[in-house]
Amino acid sequence: MTTAARPTNAPLPAPAEAPTVLHTVTIDLGARSYPIVIGTGLLDAPSTWAGLPRAASAMVVTNTTVAPLYAARLCAALQPHYPRVLQVVLPDGEDHKDWPTLNLIFDALLGQGCDRKTVLFALGGGVIGDMTGFAAACYMRGVPFVQVPTTLLAQVDSSVGGKTAINHPLGKNMIGAFYQPVRVVCDLATLGTLPEREFNAGLAEVIKYGPIADPGLLDWIEANLARLRARDPAALAHAVRRSCEIKAAVVGQDERESGLRAILNFGHTFGHAIEAGLGYGRWLHGEAVGCGMVMAAHLSHRLGRVSAAYVQRLTRLIEAAGLPTRAPRLADDNAARYLGLMRVDKKAEAGAIRFVVVDELGRADLCPVPDALVAEVIEACCAQPQASAASTV
Numbered sequence: 001m002t003t004a005a006r007p008t009n010a011p012l013p014a015p016a017e018a019p020t021v022l023h024t025v026t027i028d029l030g031a032r033s034y035p036i037v038i039g040t041g042l043l044d045a046p047s048t049w050a051g052l053p054r055a056a057s058a059m060v061v062t063n064t065t066v067a068p069l070y071a072a073r074l075c076a077a078l079q080p081h082y083p084r085v086l087q088v089v090l091p092d093g094e095d096h097k098d099w100p101t102l103n104l105i106f107d108a109l110l111g112q113g114c115d116r117k118t119v120l121f122a123l124g125g126g127v128i129g130d131m132t133g134f135a136a137a138c139y140m141r142g143v144p145f146v147q148v149p150t151t152l153l154a155q156v157d158s159s160v161g162g163k164t165a166i167n168h169p170l171g172k173n174m175i176g177a178f179y180q181p182v183r184v185v186c187d188l189a190t191l192g193t194l195p196e197r198e199f200n201a202g203l204a205e206v207i208k209y210g211p212i213a214d215p216g217l218l219d220w221i222e223a224n225l226a227r228l229r230a231r232d233p234a235a236l237a238h239a240v241r242r243s244c245e246i247k248a249a250v251v252g253q254d255e256r257e258s259g260l261r262a263i264l265n266f267g268h269t270f271g272h273a274i275e276a277g278l279g280y281g282r283w284l285h286g287e288a289v290g291c292g293m294v295m296a297a298h299l300s301h302r303l304g305r306v307s308a309a310y311v312q313r314l315t316r317l318i319e320a321a322g323l324p325t326r327a328p329r330l331a332d333d334n335a336a337r338y339l340g341l342m343r344v345d346k347k348a349e350a351g352a353i354r355f356v357v358v359d360e361l362g363r364a365d366l367c368p369v370p371d372a373l374v375a376e377v378i379e380a381c382c383a384q385p386q387a388s389a390a391s392t393v
């Protein structure tokens with residue numbers, strides 16, 4: 001594992017294609033507004049990186065999986081713009097979204113004498129994006145950063161909106177800051193190397209935008225799921241664009257989640273409990289969110305907001321996206337364990353857990369729910385306990 005920053009001047013393969021910008025979505029946050037540029041061949045093109053804040057140094061933050069695929073290419077494209085292009089390569093995985101790994105970024109920045117104008121580039125998935133953003137918010141009290149998302153999940157969700165964080169063993173994303181990037185560059189070509197399990201996890205966050213905001217998108221995903229899973233370029237471009245438009249509109253109205261933005265957390269109260277309860281990395285974030293949306297749909301049904309047919313429809317779609325729909329058991333006292341984990345959720349107020357619930361018209365809101373009802377949903381959605389050895393004999 002390489003952790004020190006180093007200059008990058010390794011030889012490069014020729015860019016596969018000319019850069020093509022397909023869409024630019026703007027997130028409107030006044031002085032902190034920025035473009036989300038969606039296209040292909042963007043990573044390799046020096047023109048993609050023009051107009052960013054000037055600095056003596058750029059630091060590309062990436063991980064051991066993404067670095068061999070894309071870091072040299074990004075560093076080469078940045079070289080015309082920055083006298084020094086450095087990189088720091090972190091260990092890969094959700095279980096490294098933590099303090100020791102975050103510190104490796106600070107070690108590299110300080111070790112290389114990076115000043116307060118240094119621009120950070122988050123090259124990777126949501127883990128790299130969340131950690132780089134948090135490091136950018138903290139280093140010398142704030143340096144600019146650019147999101148260069150290379151997973152579907154990061155392109156449709158995590159690179160946009162400025163939530164940055166690391167995990168704590170007791171809760172997901174518990175330590176962090178709202179800190180916006182200055183630009184997001186989604187190069188769809190990078191999705192070609194993404195393993196299928198990771199790709200499917202990204203589909204969960206695409207699906208999420210249907211129930212919370214756009215029934216038409218839900219119809220479109222159902223009709224185009226096979227194209228999406230085959231990574232058809234036009235289908236991917238549409239999914240990334242529409243997802244970013246919806247997220248940008250929500251965040252543009254409520255940057256710091258004083259209300260509306262919480263709808264982006266649909267499925268996450270259950271999902272984060274699954275991630276923390278199983279141990280970070282056992283289930284991918286998108287897998288936990290997919291299953292969490294099934295649970296949140298059941299809850300919405302029990303609250304009279306959606307029909308049983310709607311729950312079945314969403315469950316089928318999540319299953320067809322290659323995602324789990326049956327929640328794992330976390331303990332013998334399973335519902336109590338889920339409830340305990342969910343009590344630290346950032347939407348909880350005065351110990352009362354609040355859930356994002358939906359209706360069939362694409363409207364979502366945040367709702368306190370009695371523990372007993374949540375416990376019923378958990379038991380209805382969880383895998384059955386393993387039969388004991390004695391009872392199977």
Ligand SMILES: NC(=O)c1ccc[n+]([C@@H]2O[C@H](COP(=O)([O-])OP(=O)(O)OC[C@H]3O[C@@H](n4cnc5c(N)ncnc54)[C@H](O)[C@@H]3O)[C@@H](O)[C@H]2O)c1
Nearest residue numbers: 065125126127128150151153154157158163190193194285
């Ligand atoms: N800030 C937000 O608004 C927000 C939103 C959603 C999720 N998140 C966070 O994002 C994280 C999940 O992000 P993720 O799903 O991208 O996971 P990830 O960052 O762990 O990336 C998934 C895997 O794919 C690899 N990878 C990345 N790009 C690749 C490529 N092009 N080719 C091959 N392999 C590649 C990574 O190294 C990793 O192994 C979670 O920590 C979640 O909490 C944050």
Ligand SMILES: O=C(O)C(=O)C[C@@H](O)[C@H](O)[C@H](O)COP(=O)(O)O
Nearest residue numbers: 157161163172173261264265268346
């Ligand atoms: O951007 C948001 O707001 C979201 O809720 C998007 C989620 O997909 C994402 O997983 C987010 O990190 C969860 O935020 P948290 O505040 O519940 O940690």
Ligand SMILES: [Zn+2]
Nearest residue numbers: 205268285289
């Ligand atoms: Zn999420």
